[in-house]
Amino acid sequence: MDIAILFLTCVVILGVASIRNHLSRADRRAARVERKLDAVMEHLGLREEIPGRDEILDLVRRGKKIQAIKLYRENTGADLVEAKQAVDRLG
Structure with missing residues (x-):
């Protein structure tokens, strides 16, 4: 057994x-x-067309990077790493 x-x-x-x-x-x-x-x-x-791109860019310009990453994730379904990299490229 x-x-x-x-x-x-x-x-x-x-x-x-x-x-x-x-x-x-x-x-x-x-x-x-x-x-x-x-x-x-x-x-x-x-x-790539990013839904809500203008709003995400506005958050980045105002120094609200974490909120921008969160919004990017909500709009695109991206994971955290991908969203951070995308927001970094936008900023």
Whole structure:
């Protein structure tokens, strides 16, 4: 019985490790595609349309960076790191 539990535990651990590895590779591929898309947009002179951009810029200009990041996240659904980077680029 103890050997069966140990075996099942090992199988679960290996399964979780495999899933993490696949997710990590997918994240790296998505990041690479996003960097390429950003480069193409920059080359073409295009910029991403940000909902509420004027209001976010106003917050940045008034020194309310945290509120600007929060508003960016609310408007775009971005995570904290992405929102901070975007607001930094705007400011």
